[in-house]
Amino acid sequence: MGDIDTHAAHLAQFVSGLTTTDLRAEFHVCxxxxxxxxxxxxxxxxxxDIPGMFKATRLTPGNRGGLRLRIFGSxxxxxxxxxxxxxxxxNVFGELGKVLNRGLGHGMTSMPNDWCEQDALSRRLA
Incomplete structure (x- = not known):
C-alpha cells in the first residue's frame, strides 16, 4: 500500500501547493x-489548517489503479x-464547468464545452 499512498499524498501536495502537517491512517485487509x-x-x-483525506485499495476490479485527485476550495x-x-x-463557482485537455506537447488547454459541434468549435477558433 505504501506506493499508492505515497503517490496520492505527493500528488495532493504538488497540485495544491500545500504541505502535509498531520496524517492519521487506518490499514485493513479486505x-x-x-x-x-x-x-x-x-x-x-x-x-x-486545511483538511484532506484519501483512500487507497488494491481491490478495484476493472480499474487500472484508480488514482483520482479531487481538490475543492472556496x-x-x-x-x-x-x-x-x-x-x-x-469547476469555478458561478461559471460553467470546463474540461481542460492536454495541449499538443505543452501542458493543459481549455476545451470548449460544445467541443463536439464542429461549427461552434470553428467559430471559437476564428
Whole structure:
C-alpha cells in the first residue's frame, strides 16, 4: 500500500501547493487473508489548517489503479482522474464547468464545452 499512498499524498501536495502537517491512517485487509494490508483510509491536515483525506485499495476490479485527485476550495474544484490523463475538470463557482485537455506537447488547454459541434468549435477558433 505504501506506493499508492505515497503517490496520492505527493500528488495532493504538488497540485495544491500545500504541505502535509498531520496524517492519521487506518490499514485493513479486505477479502482473502493476506500478509500485508490492501486497503488504507487516511485523513490529513495541510498547512493553513486545511483538511484532506484519501483512500487507497488494491481491490478495484476493472480499474487500472484508480488514482483520482479531487481538490475543492472556496473558489471551486478541480478533478483529475489518472485513468483519463489527458483531461481534468475545473469547476469555478458561478461559471460553467470546463474540461481542460492536454495541449499538443505543452501542458493543459481549455476545451470548449460544445467541443463536439464542429461549427461552434470553428467559430471559437476564428
Amino acid at each position: 477479502g482473502a487473508p493476506r500478509v500485508l494490508e490492501d486497503t488504507a483510509f487516511a485523513t490529513l491536515r495541510f498547512n493553513k 473558489l471551486g474544484g478541480l478533478v483529475r482522474d489518472m485513468e483519463d490523463r489527458d483531461r481534468q475538470k475545473l
